[in-house]
Amino acid sequence: MDKNRVTQLFLNLGHAFDHLFMLIFPTVVLAMAPEFGRSYGEMLPLSLGGFIMFGACSLPAGWLADRWSRRGMMIVFFIGIGAASMLTGLAGSTVQIGLGLTLVGVFGAIYHPVGISMLVSGHDKVGRILGVNGVYGNLGVAFAALIAGALAYWIDWRAAFLLPGALSIAIGIAFATMVPPIAKTAAQPKRDGGTDIGRNTLVRVFTILTVATICGGIIFNATTIAMPKVFDERLTELTRTTLGIGVLVSLVYAFAAMAQLVVGHLIDRHSIRSVFVPVVALQVPLLFLAGSMQNYAMLLVALAMMFFVFGQIPINDAMVAAYTDEKWRSRAFAVRYVVSFGASACSVPLVAHVYRTTGDFKYLFFVLAAMASVMLVAAICVPPQVQKRDVAYAS
Numbered sequence: 001m002d003k004n005r006v007t008q009l010f011l012n013l014g015h016a017f018d019h020l021f022m023l024i025f026p027t028v029v030l031a032m033a034p035e036f037g038r039s040y041g042e043m044l045p046l047s048l049g050g051f052i053m054f055g056a057c058s059l060p061a062g063w064l065a066d067r068w069s070r071r072g073m074m075i076v077f078f079i080g081i082g083a084a085s086m087l088t089g090l091a092g093s094t095v096q097i098g099l100g101l102t103l104v105g106v107f108g109a110i111y112h113p114v115g116i117s118m119l120v121s122g123h124d125k126v127g128r129i130l131g132v133n134g135v136y137g138n139l140g141v142a143f144a145a146l147i148a149g150a151l152a153y154w155i156d157w158r159a160a161f162l163l164p165g166a167l168s169i170a171i172g173i174a175f176a177t178m179v180p181p182i183a184k185t186a187a188q189p190k191r192d193g194g195t196d197i198g199r200n201t202l203v204r205v206f207t208i209l210t211v212a213t214i215c216g217g218i219i220f221n222a223t224t225i226a227m228p229k230v231f232d233e234r235l236t237e238l239t240r241t242t243l244g245i246g247v248l249v250s251l252v253y254a255f256a257a258m259a260q261l262v263v264g265h266l267i268d269r270h271s272i273r274s275v276f277v278p279v280v281a282l283q284v285p286l287l288f289l290a291g292s293m294q295n296y297a298m299l300l301v302a303l304a305m306m307f308f309v310f311g312q313i314p315i316n317d318a319m320v321a322a323y324t325d326e327k328w329r330s331r332a333f334a335v336r337y338v339v340s341f342g343a344s345a346c347s348v349p350l351v352a353h354v355y356r357t358t359g360d361f362k363y364l365f366f367v368l369a370a371m372a373s374v375m376l377v378a379a380i381c382v383p384p385q386v387q388k389r390d391v392a393y394a395s
Contacts, residue, residue: 003180010175011115012133014077016140017168018111021081021104022054023144024164025088026225027249028157030232030242035157036094040229041356046098048348050105051221055341057109062334065114071181073114078172080107082165089161100161109341113334116317130314131264135257138310141224142253149228149246201383209319211378212280213336214343215371216312219283221344222368223309226351227252227302230361237295252302259311267318273382276315280379282308283372291365316340 025047033043065073084107088100119129151160231245239245266275286305293301320336354364 007179008119008129010171010179011074011119012136013171014074014111014115015133015137016143017078017081017164017171018108018115019137019140020144020147020164021085021168022050022108023141023224024085024148024160025050025101027145027148027228027242027246028152028160030228030245031152031157032097038094041352043094044225044352044355045348046094047101047225048345049098049102050108051341051345051348053102053105054109055338055343055345057106058113058334058337058341059331061110062113062117062331065110065117066331069181070114070118071179073110074118074179075172075176077107077110077114078175079169080110082168082170082172085161085165085168089158089165109337112337113331117333128261128264128268130267130317131261134260134264134310134314137313138253138257138260142250142257145228145246145253146250147246149242149244149249153241153243153246204381204383205319208378208382209316209336210339212276212312212375213316213340215375215378216309216316217340217343218347218350219287219368219371219375220309220313222347222351222364223306224253225347226355226361226364227306229355230298230302233361234294234298238299248299252299252306253310255303256306256310259307260314263311264314267314272315272319273379276312276379276382277376279308279311279315280372280376283312284369284376287365287369287372291362291369 026044029040029043033040036043061073081104084100084103088097088104091097091100116130116133119133147164148157148160151157151163227249228245231239231248235245235248239248263275263279283305286301286308289301290298290305316336317333320332350367351361351364354361354367
């Protein structure tokens with residue numbers, strides 16, 4: 001295996017680990033709550049600090065990567081997030097759990113602005129690369145529920161933090177050993193045969209991207225956080241254990257992960273708008289239906305809903321990759337993910353508040369359907385000339 005493929009493999013694994021660590025808690029909280037004498041609605045906000053840091057620390061992470069070393073930042077990511085997870089697993093109070101989860105978010109913030117900018121650097125067509133990377137990330141989401149549910153069921157909730165944390169540290173050491181420093185090129189190629197993009201078009205594109213990032217971030221995070229509890233309450237005919245819930249949630253997310261391969265393939269061959277509009281349009285009715293479905297019907301709707309929620313992610317990243325220069329791309333991705341994860345952090349109190357006040361997730365899905373409608377309007381406004389990425393940048 002050549003060095004480029006080894007690097008891509010590590011970066012893809014990093015995406016899986018990033019989402020895995022951020023979503024261990026929403027599954028194991030079902031087993032943790034009784035031990036600490038707290039309800040689900042009281043325990044869930046402990047993860048808020050982690051989600052805030054997941055967004056807020058993206059900017060300094062991107063700045064450090066561009067000014068210091070993307071490779072160095074990835075080493076810090078693997079080892080740091082693993083150590084933070086292990087500290088959370090050793091926590092003896094809810095305060096320590098909250099601090100540990102916050103530290104997980106600090107190190108987790110490194111991946112997206114740094115790892116994805118490394119992936120797209122020097123590539124002409126980024127759809128397939130982002131699609132494959134997205135599959136790894138979504139499998140991390142899927143296996144978070146499965147691994148956390150299984151370890152909490154077979155051992156205890158602490159093992160769900162300790163074992164993945166130790167593995168991440170080991171992978172970080174392997175990354176430092178097997179991935180060499182990447183030499184920077186002195187100059188950046190100019191656009192080859194493409195037309196210059198006007199300032200007005202750029203402003204329009206990034207305004208649309210901001211709207212899509214905010215709405216999409218809240219929808220993605222709210223659905224992934226709430227899904228274990230939704231399945232716990234609505235799939236009672238299928239399972240009644242944390243392990244069973246973890247398996248079902250993982251199956252949904254694993255199926256949804258394939259959407260990014262499909263969407264990545266389409267991005268390389270069609271305009272962004274022609275892919276963006278149908279992906280978002282189908283989220284609206286599915287989120288609305290999820291508000292009232294039960295058992296097998298809920299499982300089927302969840303499969304379809306998460307397929308299109310996950311499928312949107314490479315579209316947003318492809319838009320950033322198409323219109324940013326290599327020398328500041330990590331910072332551009334950092335801004336995109338600060339907005340995304342900042343919005344995502346709002347989903348934690350949103351989910352907790354809706355559940356505490358109504359005891360049901362019906363109204364949560366109605367709110368998310370409304371956000372998807374706003375996002376659909378933004379997708380329709382994407383300029384028709386915004387095509388797949390038409391220029392390769394230096395690595």
